[in-house]
Every structure is written in structure tokens, then in C-alpha cells.
Amino acid sequence: MITDGKFGKYGGIFVPELLIPALEELEKAFLKYKDDDEFNQELDYYLKEFAGRPTALYYARNLSEKLGCKIYLKREDMLHTGAHKINNTLGQGLLAKYMGKTRIIAETGAGQHGIATAVVGSLLGIPVDVYMGLEDVERQKLNVFRMELSGARVLPVKTGSQTLKDAINDAFRDWVGSVENTHYLIGSTMGPHPYPTMVKHFQTIIGREAREEILQKEGKLPDAVIACVGGGSNSMGIFSGFMDDKEVELIGVEGGGYGVETDRTGATLCKGTEGILHGSFSFVLQNDDGQINEAHSVSAGLDYPGVGPEHAYLQTIGRARYVAINNEEALRGFELLSRYEGIIPALESSHAIAYAEKYAKMPENKGKTIVVNLSGRGDKDMFLVAREMGVEV
Ligand SMILES: *Cc1c(COP(=O)(O)O)cnc(C)c1O
Numbered sequence: 001m002i003t004d005g006k007f008g009k010y011g012g013i014f015v016p017e018l019l020i021p022a023l024e025e026l027e028k029a030f031l032k033y034k035d036d037d038e039f040n041q042e043l044d045y046y047l048k049e050f051a052g053r054p055t056a057l058y059y060a061r062n063l064s065e066k067l068g069c070k071i072y073l074k075r076e077d078m079l080h081t082g083a084h085k086i087n088n089t090l091g092q093g094l095l096a097k098y099m100g101k102t103r104i105i106a107e108t109g110a111g112q113h114g115i116a117t118a119v120v121g122s123l124l125g126i127p128v129d130v131y132m133g134l135e136d137v138e139r140q141k142l143n144v145f146r147m148e149l150s151g152a153r154v155l156p157v158k159t160g161s162q163t164l165k166d167a168i169n170d171a172f173r174d175w176v177g178s179v180e181n182t183h184y185l186i187g188s189t190m191g192p193h194p195y196p197t198m199v200k201h202f203q204t205i206i207g208r209e210a211r212e213e214i215l216q217k218e219g220k221l222p223d224a225v226i227a228c229v230g231g232g233s234n235s236m237g238i239f240s241g242f243m244d245d246k247e248v249e250l251i252g253v254e255g256g257g258y259g260v261e262t263d264r265t266g267a268t269l270c271k272g273t274e275g276i277l278h279g280s281f282s283f284v285l286q287n288d289d290g291q292i293n294e295a296h297s298v299s300a301g302l303d304y305p306g307v308g309p310e311h312a313y314l315q316t317i318g319r320a321r322y323v324a325i326n327n328e329e330a331l332r333g334f335e336l337l338s339r340y341e342g343i344i345p346a347l348e349s350s351h352a353i354a355y356a357e358k359y360a361k362m363p364e365n366k367g368k369t370i371v372v373n374l375s376g377r378g379d380k381d382m383f384l385v386a387r388e389m390g391v392e393v
Contacts (some may be wrong), residue, residue, distance in 0.1 A: 004193065005192070005193020005194060005196065005197060006193075006309075007196075007309050007310045007312070007313035007314075008312075008313040008316060008317070009281070010280075010281055010282050010309035010310070010312040010313045010316075011193060011196055011280055011281060011282070011309035011310070011313075012192070012193060012280060012281050012309075013192040013193050013279060013280075014192065014276045014279050014280065014281060015172070015192050015279045016176065018176045019172065019175065019176055019179075019192075019279075021179070022175060022176075022179040022184075023192055023193065023194065025099075025179075026099075026183075026194055026198075027193070027194040029095060029098065029099045030095060030194055030197075030198050030201075033095055033098050034201060036098075039094065039095075039098055042094060043090060043091060043094050046090050046094070046123070047087065047090060047205065050080060050090070050123060051079050051080045051086045051087070051090060052078060052079050052080055053079070053087075053205065053209075054209045055074060055075040055076055055078050055079060055206075055209065056075045056078070056213075057072050057073070057074055057075070057209070057210055057213035057214060057217065057371070058072065058073045058075055059071075059072055059217065060072065060073050060337075060340070060341050060343075062340040062341055063336070063337065063340045063341055066340060067356075067357060067360035067361065068360060068366050068367065069356075069359075069360040069365065069366070069367060069368050069369070069370055070218070070367075070368070070369040070370065071356060071360070071370050071372060072213075072214060072217070072222070072369070072370070072371045072372070073341075073343070073371075073372050073374045074206060074209075074210045074213075074238060074371060074372070074373045074374060075374055076206060076234065076373060076374055076375050076376060077343070077345065077346065077349065077374045077375070077376050077377035077378075078377075080119070081112075081115055081116045081119055082112075082346070082376050082377045082379060082380065083112060083116070083234075083346060083375055083376030083377070084203065084206060084233070084234045084237065084373075084375050084376065085112055085113055085116040085187060085233075085376075086116045086119075086120070087202050087203050087205055087206070087237070088116075088187065088188075088199050088202040088203055088233060089113070089116040089117045089119075089120045089185060089187075090120055090202075091198075091201070091202030092183065092185045092186075092198070092199075092202065093117070093120035093121065093123070093124050093126065093185065094124065095183070096124075096126060096183035096185070097124050097126065099183065101126070101181055101182060101183040102126065102127070102181045102182075103126065103127050103128075103129070103178065103181055103182040103183070104117060104120075104121055104126050104127070104128045104129075104182070104183050104184075104185050105128070105129045105130070105131065105171050105174055105175065105178070105182055105183075105184050105185070106128065106129075106130050106131070106171065106184070106185045106186075106187065107130070107131045107132070107164065107167040107168045107170075107171045107186070107187070108130050108131070108132050108136070108143075108147075108164070108167065108187070109132075109133075109136055109163065109164035109167070109300050109301070109303060109304070110136060110139075110140050110143065110300030110301070110380075111132065111136070111140045111143025111144065111146070111147065112143070112300070112301060112376070112380070113187030113188075114130040114132060114143065114147050114152065114154070115143060115146050115147055115150070116187075117130065117152070117185050117187070118130065118146070118147040118150035118151065118152035119150050121150065121151065121152060122150040122151050122152075127151070127152075127153075128147075128150075128151070128152040128153070129152070129153045129155055129174070130147055130152050130153070130154050130155065131155050131157050131167040131168075131170045131171045131174070132144070132154050132155070132156060132157060132167055133156070133157045133161070133162040133163040133164060133166050133167050134156040134157060134158050134162040135161070135162040135163055136162070136163055136164070136167075137154065137156045143380075155170070157170045161294060163294075164303070164304060165277075165278070165292065165304075165305065168191075168278050169278075171184055172184070172278075172279075186199065187199075187231070187233070188230060188231025188232060188233040188304075188308065189203075189231055189232040189233045189236050189308035189310060189311075190231040190232065190278060190280060190282075190304075190306055190307070190308050190309075191278050191279050191280055192278075192279030192280055193280075196280065196308050196309055196310055199233050199236075200233070200236045200237065200240065200310065203233050203234065203236060203237025203240075204237055204240045204241070205237070206234065206237035206238045206240075206241070206373065207237055207238045207239060207240040207241020207242065207243075208240075208241050209241075210225075210238055210241050210242075210371055210373075211241040211242060214369075214371060218369060220369075221242065221245050221247065221248050222242075222248060222368075222369045222370060222371045223247075223248070223249060223365075223368040223369050223370065224248065224249040224250075224251060224359065224365075224368065224369075224370045224371070225238055225239060225242055225248060225249070225250050225251070225370075225371045225372075225373070226251045226253060226352050226355055226356050226359065226370060226371070226372045226373070227239070227251075227252060227253065227352055227372070227373035227375065228252070228253045228254075228255070228301075228302060228348045228349055228351045228352045228373075228375060229252040229253060229254050229269070229302070229307060229311060229322065230255070230266075230301045230302040230303070230304050230307075230348060231304055231306070231307065231308050232252070232307055232308030232310070232311045233308070234373055234375040235252045235311070235373065236308060236310060236311070237373075238371070238373040239252075239314075239320060243319070249321075250314070250319065250320035250321070251320065251321055251322075251323065251355065251359070252269070252311060252320055252321070252322040252323070253322075253323055253324070253325050253351045253352050253354075253355045254266060254267035254268065254269060254270055254302065254307075254322060254323070254324045254325070254351070255267060255295075255296075255297030255298070255299055255302025255303060255324070255325070255327075255330070255348070255351060256270075256297070256324030256325050256326035256327070256329075256351075257295070257296035257297045257298070257326060257327060258296060258326065258327060259324075259326050260324045260326075263293065264296035265285070265295070265296055265297075265324070266285075266295040266296055266297035266302045266303050266304065266305075267322075267324035268282075268283050268284060268285055268295070268304070268305065268306060268307040269283050269307055269311060269312065269315055269322040270322055270323065270324045271285065271324070272284050272285045272286070272305075272307070273286060274312075275290060277292060277305065277306040278306060280306070280308075280309050281309060282306060282307055282308065282309040282311075282312045283306070283307050283312050284305055284306050284307075285305040285306075286305070292305050293305055297327065298327035298330055298331065298347055298384070298388070299330065299346070299347035299348040299350070299351065299381070300347075301346070301347075301348040301375075301376075302348050302351065323355055325351040325354045325355050325358075329351075329354040329358075330347055330350045330351045330354050331347075331350070331385065331388055331389075332354060332357075333345070333350035333351065333352075333353035333354030333355075333356075333357065334347060334350040334353070334378065334381070334385060336353060336354075336357060337350070337353050338378070343374070344377060344378035344379070344382075345374055345376070345377065345378050346375060346376035346377055346378050346380065346381060347378065347381045347384070347385070348375055348376060349372075349373070349374045349375045349376055349378075350378075352372050352373060352374070352375070353372060353374075356370055356372045
């Protein structure tokens with residue numbers, strides 16, 4: 001029997017009856033293999049040799065001097081395929097293999113999760129089909145090409161707004177009919193149970209490493225841990241390492257888009273209300289009739305109208321707090337880290353950098369030690385940022 005997968009009143013399983021057996025099978029396999037020595041040895045091997053773990057906790061000296069705080073960066077941007085997503089796709093990919101699945105499906109917005117899934121399919125010899133909104137396919141031709149080079153098939157989704165949330169719906173629809181041989185590899189701490197718990201599990205490596213590294217470098221825990229929140233996986237990964245250390249402030253940074261006071265935002269916890277999206281009860285961006293709004297953020301990874309249920313819970317109990325950084329501020333964060341540290345961050349991660357700057361500048365935070373999760377690198381965002389800056393490349 002499947003457990004309820006609740007975080008307080010959030011989370012759970014809100015899917016068509018037909019999908020319940022698939023989720024039950026997945027939970028059972030996850031619970032079995034997460035503590036299996038052979039599985040964990042193989043996963044550790046790939047995390048180290050294929051993805052490039054452990055990642056450094058880098059002391060950003062120049063930025064620290066400029067801001068009057070001690071700022072450390074958890075370098076998930078150094079991983080293969082450029083972000084933390086590979087931790088989860090390796091974990092679930094391997095789980096699919098141990099479950100005897102011969103096909104993997106995934107959804108992708110801008111393509112980052114699609115790429116991280118495609119390379120794992122290639123690595124493990126499992127065919128991958130990626131659902132992607134037609135509008136995203138046309139906007140992100142280079143990423144489609146990357147996925148196809150790794151042997152994945154990209155399936156354009158022509159329903160609804162032809163973006164991420166429609167791709168997720170189509171992936172679920174596929175899975176209803178294909179569960180016997182297919183694993184659906186969800187890319188963040190969202191969706192029905194067991195996904196939020198399972199994706200978090202595969203991302204806790206970030207927090208475990210970061211905790212050990214900061215203790216080694218500073219001899220004490222940080223005052224604050226700051227991470228960006230889309231679906232919530234990189235933040236949940238790093239938060240998990242400090243969850244029981246009540247003195248460590250946990251701060252999630254949402255994509256504010258054009259500002260939380262407008263309707264063009266991706267800040268689900270700051271601006272949304274309770275509701276069900278993609279199989280889970282959490283916060284969503286919706287109108288008064290319960291219609292899901294389009295999310296907006298300059299960074300594709302924060303452009304999701306839902307958020308992982310455990311974050312909704314952490315906000316409710318006050319263990320973590322959530323803030324929004326708008327597009328303009330994120331672009332300044334992007335420039336700040338590039339200029340002072342020679343590290344070009346992903347636009348998603350730039351939101352965390354921008355809030356770290358704000359936090360450091362508050363008089364009461366002077367001299368504090370801050371860990372920022374640098375979830376990914378900015379190569380993918382160069383053309384967009386150049387355009388925003390009015391630079392021709
Ligand atoms: C996808 C992505 C995110 C957002 O996803 P989470 O599940 O919230 O971590 C953040 N940063 C980068 C670099 C990403 O690619």
C-alpha cells in the first residue's frame with residue numbers, strides 16, 4: 001500500500017485512478033533501492049566519474065569583500081550538463097534500470113531537464129522520449145539538437161499554451177498507457193508522491209556535501225543558506241543538509257518576473273494560493289476561478305506556476321522563508337558574479353546571488369556567513385542576457 005506522501009497538509013496524490021498502480025510500483029522500488037548497497041555504489045560511481053562530484057564549496061573572496069559578508073558558493077554549475085539536474089536524472093535513470101524499465105519519458109520546458117535525461121539515457125542505454133511544448137521547441141532549437149544528439153526523441157506538444165505545463169500533462173497521459181515498460185522521470189520536487197520525496201532524496205547530496213565543506217572551512221555552520229526555487233529541487237537538496245540546525249536561516253528565492261505586484265510573475269509561494277497542479281496539493285498561480293496562470297520569469301527554470309509541496313510546508317511552519325527577485329535584479333546578480341568572481345551563473349542561480357547581495361547589505365547581517373547554491377552555469381543564457389543588455393553577439 002502506498003503511503004500518503006504528505007508534508008503537513010501539502011503533497012499527496014491527485015491523479016486519475018489508472019496511474020495509482022504505477023506510483024505504487026515506483027514507491028516500492030524507490031524504498032527498496034534507496035538503501036541498496038549495489039544501487040548506491042553504482043550511483044556514487046556515476047555521480048563521481050560521469051557527473052563530476054563532489055562539487056566545491058568556493059569562498060567568493062572578491063564578492064565577500066565587496067559586500068561585507070563571507071559568501072560561499074556551492075558549485076553545482078561545475079557538473080556535467082551544467083546544473084544540479086544531473087543528480088536526479090542519474091538517480092532516477094538508474095532506478096528505472098533496476099526496475100527493468102526499457103524506456104524513459106520526461107518533460108522539459110527550456111530543455112535543461114530534457115538534456116540531463118537524454119545523456120543519462122545514452123549512458124545507461126535506455127531510449128528516452130522528451131515531451132516539450134511546441135513553442136519551447138521553436139524557441140530552444142539548440143537544446144532540441146543537443147537532446148537528439150544524445151539519442152533522445154523530442155515530441156512536440158501542441159495542446160494548451162504549448163509550454164511546460166502542457167508537456168507534463170502529455171507525459172502523464174503517455175505514462176497511463178505505457179507504465180509496464182516505461183519510467184516517467186520528473187525533473188523537480190513536484191508531482192504526486194513519491195516524486196517530491198524521491199527527487200529530494202537524489203538531491204540531498206548537495207546539502208550533505210555543503211554541510212561537511214562549510215564545517216571544514218569555517219569550523220561552524222553558516223548563518224544563512226540561499227537557493228533559487230523553481231519546482232524546488234536544488235533548494236530542497238541544499239536545505240536538507242541544514243534542516244535540523246534551527247539556527248541556520250533557509251531562504252528560497254523565487255523568480256519574481258516583472259514583479260510580484262504584477263500578473264507576470266513566477267513567484268508561486270510569494271504570490272500564489274493553495275491548489276492542485278500536476279498531481280499534488282501545494283501553492284499555485286491561479287485566477288479566482290482556479291484556472292492556472294502562465295508563469296513569467298526571465299529564467300526558464302523558474303517559470304513554473306506550481307512549487308514543490310514540501311516548500312509550501314516549510315513556509316507554513318516557518319522553517320524556511322521565501323522571497324522574490326525580479327528579472328531586472330536577477331540580471332544584475334548575473335553581472336555581479338561574472339564581474340567580481342569570473343563565474344557566469346545560470347539566470348536561475350542569479351536570483352539567489354541577487355538576494356544574497358540584498359541580504360548582505362542589511363545592517364543586521366553584516367559579517368555573516370552565507371552559503372549560496374549556484375545551481376547552474378550561465379552558458380545557456382548568454383544570448384538572452386546579451387539581448388537584455390543591448391549587446392550584439
Ligand atoms: C531547472 C533549474 C532550476 C530550477 O529547478 P529547481 O527544481 O527549483 O531546482 C534552478 N537552477 C537551474 C540552473 C536549473 O537548471
